[in-house]
Structure formats: structure tokens, C-alpha cells
Amino acid sequence: MLSPREKQVVDLLLLGKSNKQIALALGVTERTIEFHLKNIYIKMEVTSRVELILKLGKSTGDGFYPDLLQSTVDFEKTKIDNGNQPAQLRAAQAWKNLVFLIKKEVAMTFKISFEDLENYLRSKPFLFGLLVLLSISFMIRYIVFDLGLYFWVSYILLELILILGSLRFGKLLNQDTSFKPLSVILVAGTLPLIAAGFDQAYLLMVLPYTGATTISIPTIQATAEWLTSANGFPCLVTNLSITSDGAWFLAIGEVLLLFLLSRKFGKPSGGNKLAIA
Numbered sequence: 001m002l003s004p005r006e007k008q009v010v011d012l013l014l015l016g017k018s019n020k021q022i023a024l025a026l027g028v029t030e031r032t033i034e035f036h037l038k039n040i041y042i043k044m045e046v047t048s049r050v051e052l053i054l055k056l057g058k059s060t061g062d063g064f065y066p067d068l069l070q071s072t073v074d075f076e077k078t079k080i081d082n083g084n085q086p087a088q089l090r091a092a093q094a095w096k097n098l099v100f101l102i103k104k105e106v107a108m109t110f111k112i113s114f115e116d117l118e119n120y121l122r123s124k125p126f127l128f129g130l131l132v133l134l135s136i137s138f139m140i141r142y143i144v145f146d147l148g149l150y151f152w153v154s155y156i157l158l159e160l161i162l163i164l165g166s167l168r169f170g171k172l173l174n175q176d177t178s179f180k181p182l183s184v185i186l187v188a189g190t191l192p193l194i195a196a197g198f199d200q201a202y203l204l205m206v207l208p209y210t211g212a213t214t215i216s217i218p219t220i221q222a223t224a225e226w227l228t229s230a231n232g233f234p235c236l237v238t239n240l241s242i243t244s245d246g247a248w249f250l251a252i253g254e255v256l257l258l259f260l261l262s263r264k265f266g267k268p269s270g271g272n273k274l275a276i277a
Helices: 004-014 019-026 030-044 049-060 087-123 125-147 152-174 181-190 193-205 246-265
Strands: 212-217 220-228 234-242
Touching: 004 019, 004 030, 004 049, 019 030, 030 049, 030 087, 087 125, 087 181, 125 152, 125 181, 125 193, 125 246, 152 181, 152 193, 152 212, 152 246, 193 234
Parallel strands: none
Antiparallel strands: 212 220, 220 234
């Protein structure tokens, strides 16, 4: 009836451990333990941890906590179905309960899996850093090589995002915090999109009134301008020319170097460790 994780929670609960102690022992959050206990109470048909202990003690024949008073809660289940409901209705209700239970179990499994993965990534900073670097590098390539940046301020904004993000990430790993690795990877991969969004806003909102814009930097040339079509409608015409991957490798090398420097010189002194809210 109980899942393997729920059995672990029950075993620790029977040892007299609190929710916080159980969470530390299993490497999950206290909210996850509360979630497990709710499911255990439903499956075991109890309403509290005391009644759960009493019921398990009776079922196993062990004398757990003999000094506790017997529960006054009536466990007799109220029969909702009066026996006169159609068979189809009863079957539909049974399927509904089954689907609800499956959805709840799947949600719990995903939650536990994500927590286990995040705990693993916290214990493997090299692998965690590699995943963040890959996320950033793929996003940079998409923005610069596929989407294109056509305004010089957009390149400066992207540069600032990479510098500040690399330094912040290095400091993050130097601190004893309970950050969420998967959230960090997601933010690292999407943060460069700010520069792309700014560039697109400039092309659509400002460029129609300023004419054309041209960017020429080593290995990258980009031009954009608004023209009038034969039908009299304005249209945006862009041209992106990239001769090599030099700019991409340079950006990745810059991110890696700043990250390593922040890891080396950003370590907290003494025993004071900062926490991120």
C-alpha cells in the first residue's frame, strides 16, 4: 500500500524523529515530508501521527508508546453509496478515484525525483557548472548566430549580462546555501534573452523612425532597415553575415574565465557564510 519512500518516512517516524529530522535523514525538504505524511494518513485511514503509531503498533503486535491514550476518533467509514446508484455511476466514481490517486503519485514522484537530482548536482559542482556553461553557450549561439543582434547597445547589454552572471554564479557556488540547481540552470540559459528582447524591441519600435542600423565587428556584420514594399507596406529587412565561430568561442572563454576567478577570489572568509534569500 505504501510506496518505498513512504515506508522510509514511517520507519523514521516510529523512531520518534520529527519532520525536520526525517527531512534531513532523507535529504529532502520538510514540506516534502509533510506531503508524504498526508498521503500516509489517507492510506492508513488516520488523522494524526499519534493514531498512525497506535494503528501500526496494533497491526504489528508491537507495543509502541504504551503510555499514549487510545484514540477517540471513530474510524468507521461512512458509506456514501447507498447501493441504489447505477453501476455505471459507481464505475465512473471508481475510475475518478483511481485517476486522482495516479495523478497524486505521479506528482509526488516527479517532486522527489527533482529533489534527488538537485541534491546530486549540489554534491557535484563540476557537473553542475558544466551544465550551466552549456546552457549559456547554446543560448549565446542562438541569439548571435541564428536570431541576430542589430543594435550596438544590444551587444553591450549581452556582455554585461555575461559578466555579472558569471561572477554571481561563481560566488553562489562558494556559499553554503540551499539554492535550487535546476532553477539556476534555467535562469542561466534564459538570461541572455534579455539582450535579444531589447534588440527586437529596438528594431520594431525605434528603427522605423531612425532609418537603418549597421554593426561591424570581427567576424560579424549585421544590418537592418525598414523598406517599403511594392504594395506600399513597410517591412523590416535584415542581413546577418558571420564568417567564423570566433566571437562565440571568445564569449564562452570569457564566461569560463570570470567564473573561475570568482570561484578563486570570492570564497567567504572565516566561518561566515552568506545565505541567498
